[in-house]
Amino acid sequence: NAGVTQTPKFQVLKTGQSMTLQCAQDMNHEYMSWYRQDPGMGLRLIHYSVGAGITDQGEVPNGYNVSRSTTEDFPLRLLSAAPSQTSVYFCASQNAGGYNEQFFGPGTRLTVL
Amino acid sequence: KQEVTQIPAALSVPEGENLVLNCSFTDSAIYNLQWFRQDPGKGLTSLLLIQSSQREQTSGRLNASLDKSSGRSTLYIAASQPGDSATYLCAAYSGGGADGLTFGKGTHLIIQP
Numbered sequence: 001n002a003g004v005t006q007t008p009k010f011q012v013l014k015t016g017q018s019m020t021l022q023c024a025q026d027m028n029h030e031y032m033s034w035y036r037q038d039p040g041m042g043l044r045l046i047h048y049s050v051g052a053g054i055t056d057q058g059e060v061p062n063g064y065n066v067s068r069s070t071t072e073d074f075p076l077r078l079l080s081a082a083p084s085q086t087s088v089y090f091c092a093s094q095n096a097g098g099y100n101e102q103f104f105g106p107g108t109r110l111t112v113l
Numbered sequence: 114k115q116e117v118t119q120i121p122a123a124l125s126v127p128e129g130e131n132l133v134l135n136c137s138f139t140d141s142a143i144y145n146l147q148w149f150r151q152d153p154g155k156g157l158t159s160l161l162l163i164q165s166s167q168r169e170q171t172s173g174r175l176n177a178s179l180d181k182s183s184g185r186s187t188l189y190i191a192a193s194q195p196g197d198s199a200t201y202l203c204a205a206y207s208g209g210g211a212d213g214l215t216f217g218k219g220t221h222l223i224i225q226p
Binding site for chain 1: 145147149154155156157158159162202204206213214216217218219
């Protein structure tokens with residue numbers, strides 16, 4: 001199993017550009033989430049999904065869109081990048097229910113100029 | 114809203130010492146608490162997960178305890194090694210509307226050879 005994979009590992013954008021961060025998992029997990037990690041702020045939940053076709057907002061959803069068309073994939077879209085979105089982004093997955101551990105991808109380091 | 118605090122923010126100890134990392138949370142209605150390790154520039158590696166009904170979990174030289182009533186968890190590392198140097202994060206899973214983990218800001222641990 002590859003676990004949770006993320007692409008790209010690094011990305012530099014200019015303000016106003018759009019892009020999609022890819023996330024995939026091969027563990028057949030129902031739950032998937034996106035977090036961002038910023039110095040002094042810790043990790044914060046952006047969006048999450050409890051299954052294909054179902055998504056919801058987390059703590060810091062503004063400026064990001066998500067969709068979940070398959071169990072395996074959960075892409076995160078930045079429609080118009082802003083410098084405030086410079087961060088490290090992590091995707092995670094877990095089995096349904098609150099009793100199972102979350103598995104994290106290696107992260108995408110995004111810089112918006 | 115759940116809040117997770119980790120003390121100390123940084124810790125430096127000589128190799129071979131036993132040490133304790135602390136994590137506190139404000140809402141005791143959690144499903145589980147998870148400890149992670151993060152190496153510089155890397156993703157999160159799950160170390161231990163304690164279900165709400167459990168008191169502790171052990172893996173090798175690591176032991177994590179959970180006291181829901183007091184809102185505390187500790188990570189005990191026995192016979193520390195330089196390879197244990199990393200940032201250790203605890204995260205509480207409370208479920209609810211924003212279905213994700215609430216993270217502490219981490220303890221940056223350095224083990225001196």
